[in-house]
């Protein structure tokens with residue numbers, strides 16, 4: 001582990017290049033989170049990226065690119081679907097402590113890890129729940145309750161929008177973090193977005209300083225209620241995406 005390589009000051013500078021202002025304490029929390037992830041990853045397979053500095057760039061800075069697209073309103077409710085080891089939701093919570101964040105994932109060990117980070121950093125206003133999107137989105141406590149619903153690296157967009165849009169309240173937004181091919185994914189998902197009560201707002205290109213690959217945020221507005229039959233039962237959105 002190369003934990004000495006990036007200091008809180010170094011992380012502050014890297015965030016600044018993304019136009020993200022962090023306090024020294026927030027940078028310290030993110031670095032502590034990275035240490036815990038690198039340590040847990042030696043015993044539990046949480047992420048393929050294991051080197052401390054790569055965790056900072058590829059997980060933390062990438063997650064923080066979502067900040068530009070979030071409403072400024074204090075107390076915005078944000079759900080991260082398929083959060084895995086907490087990206088982007090837990091990193092966003094550290095950078096925007098006013099957010100009310102819920103993390104869900106279908107893999108129990110990943111949620112146990114997120115809960116450990118939440119406890120270790122003493123974070124409040126963030127819940128980690130084990131469960132599948134298809135099931136949780138049919139519960140009244142979660143359905144159409146969130147101002148922003150985000151996901152990174154969970155599914156192709158036609159499937160992903162069936163996971164995300166049922167959770168967003170009308171007037172809210174879904175933000176899908178994507179690599180290249182965002183335009184064609186958005187085209188493929190056009191019918192699904194319409195059937196689920198959404199409307200494509202925009203695609204924002206994202207560049208992470210020092211990384212060559214192109215990334216994008218696909219931002220979909222929730223314009224009308226999602227019909228009750230969506231999401232379909234577990235597995236259906238992935239096995240037969242809406243067309």
Ligand code: SAM
Nearest residue numbers: 082083084087105106107131132133152153154
């Ligand atoms: N978002 C994290 C990231 O970018 O590092 C994790 C990405 S990981 C490749 C995909 C995660 O989505 C896995 O942890 C998996 O358990 C979760 N997942 C996939 N389908 C899901 C579903 N239908 N409901 C809940 N979680 C799901």
